[in-house]
Amino acid sequence: MILAGDIGGTNCRYAIFDGQNLSHIRVWPTSQSTGIAYDLERYQHEVGVSIHPTRACVAIAGPVSGSEVSLTNADWNGSIADFPCPAIWVNDLVAAIQGLDLAEAEHIAGPKAIDKHAHRVALGVGTGFGQALRIGDQAFAGEGGHASFAPTSQKQHELYSFLRNRKTRVRVEDVCSGMGMENILDFLLEQSGTVIERKTSAGAMFGTATDSFLLQGLDIFLSSLGSVIGDTAIRQLPHGGIWLCGGVAKKMKPHYIRASFQEALQQKEPMNRQVASIPIFVVLEEELGLIGAGRIAYEGLCGFEHN
Template sequence: MTHPENTLSLVADIGGTNTRVALADGTRILPSTIRRYSNAAFPGLETALRQYISDEGDVDCKAACVAIAGPVRDGVGSMTNLDWSFDRDTVARATRAEHCNILNDLQAQGHALGHVDPANIREIVAANTQASPGAAQIVIGVGTGFNMAPVYNAESGRLVTPSEAGHANLPIRTEAELRLCQYVSTAHGFPAVEDVLSGRGLERVYRFLGHEAGDEREIDAKAIMATLDTKSDPRAIEAVRLFIRILGTVAGNLSLIQLPFGGVYLVGGVARAMTPYLSEFGFVDAFRDKGRFAGFMQNFPIYVIEDDYAALIGCAAYLDHRT
């Protein structure tokens, strides 16, 4: 295949297990160029990107932007759940692009807001008031890990600041949640939000409930979700219910910190899997359970982004405004 020289941008979304790469024309992702690679097949990011360049006919890109599931500092990215570390020079060597950037994956999701097809955004809760065009927003990612990024829309452009919110302490509201924190601490040394609000976290919640009941049976997150429709496993139902209520509490806490009158956007594979059950299992009640601020919490609309390529779209939007 042949692509025009020095015209398209390369965008990549690097998770703990897989890397997705595509070419973008401005803010538009070219669907036929989307490829997925298993990270286990490569020693590092540079070889994975070189493979993509080769697979796309040795494409000559004008710019490249990589979103990673981990912190980025001074242009250096470190994966949280993968032994990869790299910088802009790494991306430049692999892609031969003139302009290269590395973003945290939630930053990329934040830059995608306003560019994702509205058909791929599901409204969970409408706000009780109309937000101003420049109102702050937040994206909350629930998948292999957990994180959040605030989105600020200023006249000079959009600013999406990084964070590592998944590694803050779990909130505690009930005796059961205290016991869950103690259970997670025993296993991992520190009760972090990500230890519960992630795919692996759901499995830990399931094990915790079994531990409480004297039944140490384990199943994976996919199997837990699969039993919900059949209601064949009461413990799975209770695990998802506890997961969703803690998610509501954490999302509410983050909203009070950032005041996202422009919307709370849930992203990630686990968030999408939980969407059909958010209302049934009390997400909104937990989100708004803030004492005298319960009424104030109705100012924040809540959505789920159902586009699996939103991070790629965000990388393309980021580059489009800077090249």
């Protein structure tokens, strides 16, 4: 029996994986959890039946090194010693990229066909921003969200200056994520002097925008994300595709046709042709991290040692 977990800045997710499918899926807010010990006890209680996993893999939204981990964007921690079975931590984007073969995705740019023998890149656009590279069955985590953000338009330069007054360094994650959308909205409100009632997240407001003010925020986000994806295409030339994962990436699916996204993605002179040769997809699978974590434990990937 394989226990799979996926711990993000917003939610904790757990399930049992049988090699193809998930069962006994349970989800709760990360803010309600203190760490893996709490989660294991709560999962057992919520499932209501005796769970005796033989192996476990839990994906974490943050860097993984050694037997103890903590989240980058939430107060959550854990140790391998807390598990009742052999277990492994992996970066959440490593889990995501290992789950792609079992996930539904939609093409949004570049050629539709991928080179199945070429390397792939996963970009996690959720509460934060993550990145991973897959070559064959090997996956490698990156921390692309903490790379410096490079503005490419007048409005992005203004946003950069606004954030630079708040932070010592402006990162990709400060713009191209759920947190980034909040920053963009804060910037637009301060710049315009507009007052609006914020009953929901900036992402939800941008995603359903119909007025010019919120559409401006949507386009700042899309142009920034498109530029980052284009830069990734140039750096990696991943003909196995760039795969956008995460809750924000999925919610933005209807908007990837907007010129703000497509132009920022493609206008990478003198490398336009190379960027246009890279297939780009948005992953629709809700439980991609759980599937990937389950596959890692089930197939013994990512250095998992079978006991």
